[in-house]
Amino acid sequence: MTTTQSEPSTHTTHARLSAWVAEVAELTQPRDIRWITGSPQEWTELTDQLVEAGTFVRLNEEKKPNSFYCASDPTDVARVEDRTYICSVEEKDAGPTNNWMAPAQMKAIMTDLYRGSMQGRTMYVIPFVMGHIDAKEPMFGVEITDSAYVVVSMLVMARCGTKVLRAIEQTDADFVPALHSVGAPLAEGQADVTWPCSDTKYIVHFPEERTIWSYGSGYGGNALLGKKCYALRIASAIARDEGWMAEHMLILKLTSPKGSVHYVAAAFPSACGKTNLAMITPTVPGWKAEMVGDDIAWMRFGEDGRLYAVNPEAGLFGVAPGTGHSTNPNAMATVELGNSVFTNVALTDDGDIWWEGMTDEPPAHLTDWLGNSWTPADGEAGTKAAHPNSRFCTPIAQCPIAAPEYNSPNGVPIDAILFGGRRKTTVPLVYESRDWTHGTFIGATLSSETTAAATGAVGVVRRDPMAMLPFIGYHAGDYMNHWLEIGKSGDASKLPRIFGVNWFRRDEEDGSFLWPGFGDNSRVLKWVIERLEGEAEAVETPIGFVPAPGELDVDGLDLTPEQVTKALAVNPDDWRKELPLIEEWFDTFGDRLPAELRAELDGLTARLDAR
């Protein structure tokens, strides 16, 4: 076995890292080892190699410079929640929402799978940091992977390479070891496939050891281990211990016409609109929006007692379908600068990419994500050109509305938190909680229809606490309690105010969306900010405060007053139907459900009874 290096200086002096790399190599038997430096030449070499292998198709340089189309194995297109485990020492610490297996048993199974799993492949070692390298306590990780696709994607999504390795060495820092193998060893002379993966998949976290083992999948959330595995599942467990929060939230900077600046965080489940809201182009005159983050927020109290949020990522791994010049021009501008990877989208005949919703009219001919010839007639017959969970992977730095504060290691002070899901009925466009505890109740009972971001049925309503159901690295009841504890540890007047939103409510008569969404969500943001500034009126309902008549700015919107009323309506009969579902949900936590949340449910029930 040989070790190749782009630079001679990449051997590590870090004893634990060097021992771990040697141990993994011994087990997985790669052909060679390559330490990732983060240099531009390395990017060129790896992407050339992926083009050569047929995994990548280089896109037309004039349309998408330095960018690539990639089709995965058709079975490896989303997160696999049923194969995702929290292997805490005790089963009760994983809680009712996570899969669990005893760590020793899981390690035995996976050690067998990893034995020889990298044969015939290069083992890449990627030093990375989630968040800023000059944070007070930088959050280091090292991913070992046998997938060049993963390396290229990680180079976009996280701060990686020799600079990070040197920082780990200089402080003899701890790092989260994150092991990934696609689980497709190559025998001597065996030809490779363009997307190696295995039918057997395990996405496993050992929260006490702060370790990640992933096997069998090359897809984003299963394989780019800095993202969901580290920055949410492992980080949420660290955050509980240390008194901070790791959340599935976008971070948005808003400047009002009079120049006041507010930062808003919002938790929506996967494929429910975070990237779109983070990059919003406001339709209300005079308002300016800038993006700090689109998927993950780490929040800690600052010295001034306010809650500060950092985006730990360096890239966007966004849902492609539905992203277009009319819905999200900023995302289009970001990917048009190039340096991006597009997975499971469609390929145009002139070497560009397309997906449903990019343009009103599809091109006359495409190669779809499965490699088949596609025409608009196929689309009319219901064959999608791009997979519903196809993704763009692109650097945040290219986003035309990236806020300069994105580069601040201390993050931005959050004034409001929004919880939102995809609900056809019941949940109004916007409502405000009474206080932090009530807001925690809104988050803890958040519900949404499932999407293509995870394998399994789409459109099924499930509870998704704080949009973190698949990402809480410990007992969800304890997680809800942690939210309450955060509320108690802060000065109540400085805590973010909490709101619920729903862009996806439908007209019961014709099934159409009641609210135009996208840029017009700025109208909802405007009301939220005006509430913070004491300038907007609200009316109290059993579930919280909704905009008083006339307070939501719908100027210039092509909506009838009835539609606005329907979008904002709180119908007690609909909410009464939610009560047994919330009750059932809470019962799954037994005595680990915080009493304050049970009391909130009782309060809601009483307020509905009074109607």
Ligand SMILES: Nc1nc2c(ncn2[C@@H]2O[C@H](COP(=O)(O)OP(=O)(O)OP(=O)(O)O)[C@@H](O)[C@H]2O)c(=O)[nH]1
């Ligand atoms: N109707 C409607 N659809 C929206 C709105 N915002 C986003 N969408 C659609 O919802 C889908 C997912 O949106 P994203 O913004 O990518 O979702 P996300 O929450 O960032 O998803 P993850 O990356 O999976 O965590 C896309 O197809 C969007 O076009 C909205 O305001 N109204």
Ligand SMILES: O=C([O-])CC(=O)C(=O)O
């Ligand atoms: O993690 C992924 O693969 C993409 C994502 O943001 C999500 O599913 O929430």
Ligand SMILES: [Mn+2]
């Ligand atoms: Mn996400």
